[in-house]
Amino acid sequence: MKICVQRIKCGKVTLVKTGEITGQIGPGLLIFLGVKTGDTSKEAAFLAAKAANLRIFEDSDGKMNKSLLDIGGEALVVSQFTLYGDAQKGRRPSFTEAARPDIAEKLYREFLRLLKNEGVPVQTGAFQQEMDVETVNTGPVTILIES
Numbered sequence: 001m002k003i004c005v006q007r008i009k010c011g012k013v014t015l016v017k018t019g020e021i022t023g024q025i026g027p028g029l030l031i032f033l034g035v036k037t038g039d040t041s042k043e044a045a046f047l048a049a050k051a052a053n054l055r056i057f058e059d060s061d062g063k064m065n066k067s068l069l070d071i072g073g074e075a076l077v078v079s080q081f082t083l084y085g086d087a088q089k090g091r092r093p094s095f096t097e098a099a100r101p102d103i104a105e106k107l108y109r110e111f112l113r114l115l116k117n118e119g120v121p122v123q124t125g126a127f128q129q130e131m132d133v134e135t136v137n138t139g140p141v142t143i144l145i146e147s
Contacts, residue, residue, distance in 0.1 A: 001033070001035055001036065001039045001043035001044060001046075001047055001107065001111075001146070001147045002033075002034045002036070002084065002144065002147070003031050003032065003033050003034075003047050003050075003051060003083075003145050003146075004031070004032040004034075004080070004083060004143075004144050005029050005031050005051060005054065005056070005142070005143045005144075005145065006029065006030040006032075006135065006137050006142045006143075007029060007056050007057065007137065007138055007139055007140075007142075008025075008027070008028060008029065008030050008135045008136055008137055008138060009027055009136040009138045010024075010025065010026050010027070010135065010136050011023075011025050011028075011030045011076040011133070011134065011135040011136075012024040012025075012076075012133075012134045012135075013076065013078060013123075013124070013125040013126075013131050013132070013133050013134075014131065014132045014134070015126055015129055015130070015131060016129075016130040016131060016132055017129075017130065022123075022124060022125055022126050022131070023076050023077075023123030023124045023125060024076075024123060025075070025076045025121075025123050026073075026074060027071065027074070028068055028071075028073030028074035028075055028076065029068055029073065029074075029075045029076070030076050030078070030133070030137075031051055031076065031077045031078070032078050032079075032080040032083060033047075033077060033078070033079055033080060033083075033108055033111055034079075034080050034081055034082070034083025034084050035081070035084075035098070035099040035103065035104040035107045035108060036097045037097060037098070037099050037100075037103075039099060039103075039147070040107075041107070041110050042147075043147035044107050044110045044111040044114055045114050047145060047147050048111055048114035048115040048118055049114075049118060050145055051068065051075065051115060051118075051120075051145075052067065052068055052069055052118035052119065052120050053068075053069065053118075054067055054068070054143065054145075055067050056141050056143060057071045057073070064141075068120055069118070069119055069120065073120075074120065074121040074122070074123065075115060075120050075121070075122050075123070076123050076124070076135075077108075077111070077115065077122060077123070077124050077125070078124070078125035078131065078133060079104065079105075079108045079125060079127050079128070081095060081098040081099075081104060082095070082098075084097040084098040085098075101127075101128055104127075105127050105128070108127055112124060
């Protein structure tokens with residue numbers, strides 16, 4: 001399982017087909033989540049705790065010493081199987097490492113539940129849907145974490 005975490009001022013996810021806004025947050029984290037074949041609830045728990053407690057927000061001295069929980073921020077979580085795209089060969093990425101949609105969705109939902117259990121308010125995209133993701137990435141700060 002892999003997450004791409006971005007520190008944001010605000011974020012919004014809109015479904016392309018309907019224009020419906022599925023999630024919208026103020027300051028916090030945009031978390032893109034990819035699930036690979038063989039991942040389990042153990043990986044989801046590790047990454048949920050890591051995301052909630054990752055110290056990438058600035059303190060009063062301008063140092064990255066505060067977590068999402070410390071600042072009372074929110075998380076906008078978007079499923080993204082393309083995090084497991086392999087473009088080492090050829091010009092079209094291979095997604096053979098990505099988990100099947102039924103397994104990925106189960107672990108995506110488990111990650112959401114665990115992140116909420118950490119005390120983080122969570123908004124989401126829509127699993128396996130085409131979405132427009134709008135954010136203001138502050139810093140910019142982007143961190144990749146793999147379990």
